[in-house]
Amino acid sequence: MSNSLSTPAAAPRRALLVIDVQNEYVTGGLRIEYPPVHDSLERIAQAIDAANAAGIPVVLVQNDAPETSPVFARGSDGWKLHASVASRPHALVISKTLPSVFAGTALADWLSKQRIDTITVAGYMSHNCDASTIVDALHRGLKAEFLSDATGSLPYANTAGSASAEEIHRVFSVVLHSRFAAVATTQAWVDAVAAGAELPRGNIVASNAEALERLPVML
Template sequence: MKRALVVIDAQNEYVSGRLPIGYPEVGSSIARIGEAMDAAQQRGIPVVVVQHAEPEDSPVFARGSDGFELVPAIAGRPLDLRIEKTFPSSFTGTSLEEFLHAQGVDTLVITGYMTQHCCDSTARDAVHRGFGVEFLSDATGTLALSNELGSLTAEQLHTAVLVVMQSDFAAVMPTASWIASLETGTPVAGSDLLSSTADAVQA
């Protein structure tokens, strides 16, 4: 297994901007992202940092704005590739896949924001492109959603996405377990759709 750590949109917009992360607590998730970056750097795992970019007149993620900038704890750490994206998936319109193939990477480790949006989109896109995925549950996060169809708390939304990821798309684990798996050389396994739907089928 050859991994790459992908840090998605760890930008000020999610800390001090218009989209404050609600769950897990943003300071905690940023700390976990930093720990994952440090562990990757120590073990020669490539680190890719992704920034979402919108036009200068956008209310969020506008190029040149404070919200666009990486949070300081992430900006100050070593990385191997920094890319900008304009779509939810970190693959769309970027050099990410080319870089991963050049590095011989077969597994992406997903961290960053938001769980259900850019993290989910990148994870699914990775699977469709033939990569394995590991998804760090406490190094990702989101905020509450509410629209014409209903409302979800940040915790409900985050948990729902993690359950879906584990069911078919990724091996989901906290950062400490991921780092431990690097030390032991034993990957944390995901589940599968059949196992994850067993209770519903038997009901």
């Protein structure tokens, strides 16, 4: 029997991505509904403050659309970063035109130079740019964390059906935790950062097994 002690896991090298926290989602035509936008803004601010205190680089992301666009038009009030994030210290601002923050930007190279292995995602929207960025991160060999109360969704209805903002946010959170990201509250993340620890992660097999256990017994 070996008497050697096991080597503790290295602490995650995190970067906090604050995605598209722009006025369009707060006071504009795409107001975040669930979680309530002012609640999520408080949690986003909490995450930024905790990241800065811990020396975790904060990346602000801004969605750009042409000046003729009805939403996020460059130079418009809706396009501007919300004051609650713009006023806080950050390492980098990235402009994007596609859902994933990695698409057509220098983010991947910047993360590599910073030796980041884990991205923490906050901001909007849960089911669109957040999810796209998280899936892209997995394919690039990065770990991801998703702050479920520092994000948010809108209700949708189209020819495929309809879903409330709460349903969309909840389902995407469940799916992301099954494979793509560690999903947690902002406070749980702050505690993990303080401990230098990873957040617990789910997987497809365990997620499916737990769902089957919760099914009502059919007589």
